[in-house]
Amino acid sequence: MYRIRMHGRGGQGMKTASRILGTAFFLEGFEVQDAPRYGAERRGAPMFAYVRADRKTIYERGIIVHPDLVVVSDDSLIAMATAGVLTGLTAETPLLICSNREASFYHERYDLKCQVIVFRLPPTTSSRSPRSSSCAGAAAALLGMISPHNLNQAVAQELHTLPSNLLKENQQAARTVFDKLQDFKGIVQRRAKMEIGRPQWLDLPLEVASIAAPIIHAPASSLQMNTGVWRTLRPTIDLEECIACGQCNTYCPDGAISLNTEGKPTIDYDHCKGCLICLAQCPAQAITAQPEQEEVS
Amino acid sequence: MSRTLLTGNGAAAWGARLAQIEYLPAFPITPQTEIIETISAWIDRGDMACRMVTMDSEHSMITAAGAAAATGVRTFTATSSQGLLYGMEMLYAVAGWRVPLVLVNVSRALAAPVTLEPDHNDVLAARDSGFLQIHCATCQEVVDTMLLAYRLSEDKRVRLPVIVNLDGYYLSFTREPVELPTLDIASRFLPAPTIRTDQIQASQPTSQGIAVLGGSQYSYFRYEQHLAALASLSVYEELGREYGELTGRFYSALELYQSEDADTVFVMIGSFATKAKEAVDRLREIDLKVGLVRLCLVRPFPAAELAAALAGKKGVAVIDQNLSMGQGGILFHELTSVLYNRPDRPRVITSYVGGLGGRDISLEDFRGIAEETAQAAKNGHAPPPRLLYTAAELTQMRGLQEIAKTQKNSRGHTL
Structure with missing residues (x-):
């Protein structure tokens, strides 16, 4: 196979x-x-x-x-x-x-x-x-x-x-x-049948409901989920062109754009999914998009 | 007849098309939705003469389906998981009306916690509803079973609604080669719907689902429903042979694989049973004499057939992809109850619960099950039911619990 x-x-x-x-x-x-x-x-x-x-x-x-x-x-x-x-x-x-x-x-x-x-x-x-x-x-x-x-x-x-x-x-x-x-051509080798090992089963212990119920016991744990890796296009804001209208902040469906005291935006790239709604909304056309590529460190 | 690649959902849609369904009430839910999308595109293109109506819930959907079926219209509908449970009240009602109907359930594990992947707790929740249940293991079986299900459901000796079950993901989204019967073959087996004179017709009013008080009359109707469900077994066998003579693909209440000379037999339902076939082939290579018995019918329960197939076996391992909390695997308890009074019953019957929420049942699991059951047969007593779970899985869960800030000091605490 x-x-x-x-x-x-x-x-x-x-x-x-x-x-x-x-x-x-x-x-x-x-x-x-x-x-x-x-x-x-x-x-x-x-x-x-x-x-x-x-x-x-x-x-x-x-x-x-x-x-x-x-x-x-x-x-x-x-x-x-x-x-x-x-x-x-x-x-x-x-x-x-x-x-x-x-x-x-x-x-x-x-x-x-x-x-x-x-x-x-x-x-x-x-x-x-x-x-x-x-x-x-x-x-x-x-x-x-x-x-x-x-x-x-x-x-x-x-x-x-x-x-x-x-x-x-x-x-x-x-x-x-x-x-x-x-x-x-033809370099793919069908793997030989692998030996079937024995399962490492365990007897699941009974645990108290505070452990065993499907509950996340902390607020905002989704911050730990780096949804920014889903992005294929990266929006970049040209702050020179930005008119501090705040539209990008309003429309961002992930709350990934914050505004500083002067109303200028910053994108949280760990959580920006690259939907580019900000780019479409920006009245000053100060946002551009570039394809994501693996970064070379 | 030509072979083509189809998903389980595609095969279900083709089954409905070849059955020339006339009415389709619908409500979306993953992983079933693709069936309705496929049929609706065909209706839109004029490939099918069928009336499709989008409903406001599964409860309404099953009500509409049953009501339409009561007028003699060939009706189809489909759902999954929470949708089946939301419509549960009407499953019992429609079965009580004694109308023919085919409903596809694409198995998906129930909330909570929420998942999209399959197990059989959704469909087995409907096991007492009066709907017959046919469980498919391949995409080919899905299309063939659709035609068998309509014949079975419309048969005068039966006249009960049927659930055709296929597993989410493992069949619903998986393409396999399927030989589609031609419309000619399909309609030789299942003729195009005609007006049935024994159902509701204009200007000949009847009342269905009537009220009865006092218990005795109620009992009569319920017992008759049960007797019809029992009788459907031999009707299914008859139809399975007839279908086989037309298509070369024979169907029966059980599928037996290498079970005749086996010492240890796996008992399963659904698509994971094909994984068991792989395991049977591989384990025989290392001298474990195993086989498989798969239930294609769950309602009616093929009790006599199972007893015959398992007579005299050293060990039988029931692998349940479901869990009745506080009891265990449903299939295990149904099987042991029908074998208890048989003198030739297997020496031991072991119970394993696995594949919940789409968890894999690996070749290693099958090996462990086969060896443990063979050992139990040797020393004559069965081990306690096992919930299939590995040390690696628990380690992964501990990592997730850390992220979820589950109390660290209580970790591993056993009450």
Whole structure:
């Protein structure tokens, strides 16, 4: 069985990528299972999808803990422990990253023992990047048994609601990435069966209700949740242009913009989710947005 | 017939479409909503001749569904979790009306605490309602069971509403290859709805759900409902064979997997049972002679079939994805009660509760269950019921309790 886990952010199309890959496998005659898993169910929040493919009926279900291939659509997720990108990775698991950086960057930064393969998104004419098709095309190249024809068919089936020009662009993107990664064709190894250990069960003790009831005993504990990591676009305020009207503070749905005594705003980037409502509301157009990327320290 | 990739929700929608449903009252709840979204898009495109009405709650939704079904209209509706419980009063009422209806429940664990992932406490809360219950383990079963459920529900010997259950996430959002019956095959098995003369019709008024006092008359109607539910078992077997002859896919009250020569048998319901199949294959490689018996029907409870399948076994391990507080696993207690008076009953029956709120049941868990049950069979007495939970899980919980400012000095305190 092949087990593939695809990590992305809500809205980046990783569910679609898993479906394109699943359909491509299916067209090759495999039994298939694909499914998304959402955490916060919010745009920008980490999520993943998984694909299983085998020549016989698949009985396994649920999350893939020991993947044969991990695909990452957004490199800023790797550092995020809650995203679980590196969970179950071994030296034999290729890590495929959609990025403009070199593979060596990730080896050094995360002390990775596995093979890292990077690919770039092909340029597009539209504002909607063909990310899902590209990730599926890249994964298909590494898996090695999916033909370009079936990859093309799979993109067409999964994106049939797109206008024909966008569909064509997605098909081209999948093929471009697929062709570029042919040096890595077939490097994904099906993991040998792992020995089944014994469970480390314990007898759960009875605890008093003050411990055992689902209660958070403190105010504002949500401050500890760094929802700023969900952000894909970072708003920046040009204080020279700012007219201190306070609109951004009023409209921010997360209360992540505070005003000083002169009415000038500051953004709390630990909790700004990058919705850009502030940018849309600012009458002085003093707010701009830049794509987030993993910071190089 | 061609195979296509469908989610469990997609398969349920296709089942409703192939059953040519005519009326669909709806109210949204995750993880079921996609079923209604799919059907509503088909209605909008003109692919289905069905009247869909959005209701103000599940209580109204089930009332509308039952009332429509009473007029002979083929009716479908779907819900999950809190929605099923909110409509609970009407489940009992509609079953008492003796009208045919199919309701899909996409299992989701109940609050509190709130979650979106599955277990079976929602659907098992409806087990005494008079609705029959069919539990699916794969997306293929979902579409096939929809057709079987309508035939069963509309059969004159039965005439009871049916819940078709599928697990949230593990089926609802998971795509698998599904062979869709053609409309021709589907309607050969389940003919398009026709006006039924024994239901409410214009200018022939009847009163349904009447009041009876004194207990005796009430008892008659309730006993008849129970007898119909019991009789539905052999009707289901009959239909399962007929469907199999048309499609090659046979259905029965139980699914047996490697159980015939097994010393230890897992008993389960729902999609986690396919994980048990994987475990059976793997554990046999390390010389644990295990098998699986899955209940496809929970109501009616296939008592005689279970007794036959488990006769003479050394050990039976019931894995419940539900918990009745102060009692334990529901399936365990139902199974032991039907086996108690059998001389050929298994030597020991052990009880495990797991998979609550979507918690995984791992291969390690299955190994532990198989070994513990085999050991119990050897020394002749069963261990106390086990709540599947690991040391690593408790460590993680302790970390979360720290964030939640749970009293530190009381940690681990046992009363």
